[in-house]
Amino acid sequence: MGLLAGVSSEELIKLQVGSFSGPLSPDDVTAIIQATNSLWLYPGEFRAEVPHAKLTAGDCSTGFVNLRIVMSMTNLCDVLAAQLVALLRSCHKGSVDCVIGSDTASLNLAYAVGRLFGARVYPMHKVTVKECGEEVEKQKYTGPKMPAGTKVLRVEELMTTAKTFRLVTAGFQEANPETEFIPFLPLVVDRRTVREAAVDGVQILPMVRYEIKSWKDDCPLCALGSKAIRPNTPEGWAELTTAA
Numbered sequence: 231m232g233l234l235a236g237v238s239s240e241e242l243i244k245l246q247v248g249s250f251s252g253p254l255s256p257d258d259v260t261a262i263i264q265a266t267n268s269l270w271l272y273p274g275e276f277r278a279e280v281p282h283a284k285l286t287a288g289d290c291s292t293g294f295v296n297l298r299i300v301m302s303m304t305n306l307c308d309v310l311a312a313q314l315v316a317l318l319r320s321c322h323k324g325s326v327d328c329v330i331g332s333d334t335a336s337l338n339l340a341y342a343v344g345r346l347f348g349a350r351v352y353p354m355h356k357v358t359v360k361e362c363g364e365e366v367e368k369q370k371y372t373g374p375k376m377p378a379g380t381k382v383l384r385v386e387e388l389m390t391t392a393k394t395f396r397l398v399t400a401g402f403q404e405a406n407p408e409t410e411f412i413p414f415l416p417l418v419v420d421r422r423t424v425r426e427a428a429v430d431g432v433q434i435l436p437m438v439r440y441e442i443k444s445w446k447d448d449c450p451l452c453a454l455g456s457k458a459i460r461p462n463t464p465e466g467w468a469e470l471t472t473a474a
């Protein structure tokens with residue numbers, strides 16, 4: 231439990247920077263995300279009578295987290311941004327001149343974090359390009375060229391495989407080769423319970439970690455007879471969250 235133990239969902243979604251002081255615990259962060267109805271985790275052992283989530287891409291999953299809902303609430307986005315800045319400051323005191331985050335999920339967060347440093351923020355753009363006849367996803371930077379020596383902080387709301395994080399790094403670096411990345415990544419949710427201490431020499435600073443398993447085929451929960459439900463409809467959400 232943490233600072234926000236016992237605070238109701240209605241109060242949690244109205245939280246402001248300054249409503250409390252000190253670092254939020256992983257349980258606090260979970261409570262905030264749950265208050266916005268954007269987190270569901272499979273409860274306990276796999277059982278036939280407990281349904282599981284069917285994600286938009288068609289994968290079966292033991293969890294659903296949609297931080298875009300949280301980040302659309304600018305008060306909560308500001309609360310999380312302030313916490314991420316404190317987390318960074320506990321291990322890095324140097325200047326932050328520019329903040330970037332992946333398109334589209336982390337744009338609001340990058341802006342909120344950048345404002346706390348008085349730093350520059352220019353959005354990355356998710357694009358699909360053809361390379362060798364194959365469609366490849368990229369994160370492109372089309373903003374003004376940042377001066378040499380600019381200290382660049384990357385932030386993300388969610389990390390699973392680090393693929394998008396690497397695309398952001400590559401896209402920004404291509405357009406701004408003389409800038410310097412800060413070797414820490416403040417992150418709201420890490421979907422890996424165990425991750426190497428660093429990704430590409432960057433230390434991940436997550437507020438909370440969830441172990442969520444996903445399957446494209448051969449879902450063991452479907453095999454067990456558990457129902458697969460889409461969480462992003464009101465009926466599906468109600469069915470998932472009321473199951474024991």
Ligand SMILES: [Zn+2]
Binds near residue numbers: 282450451452453458
């Ligand atoms: Zn399944």
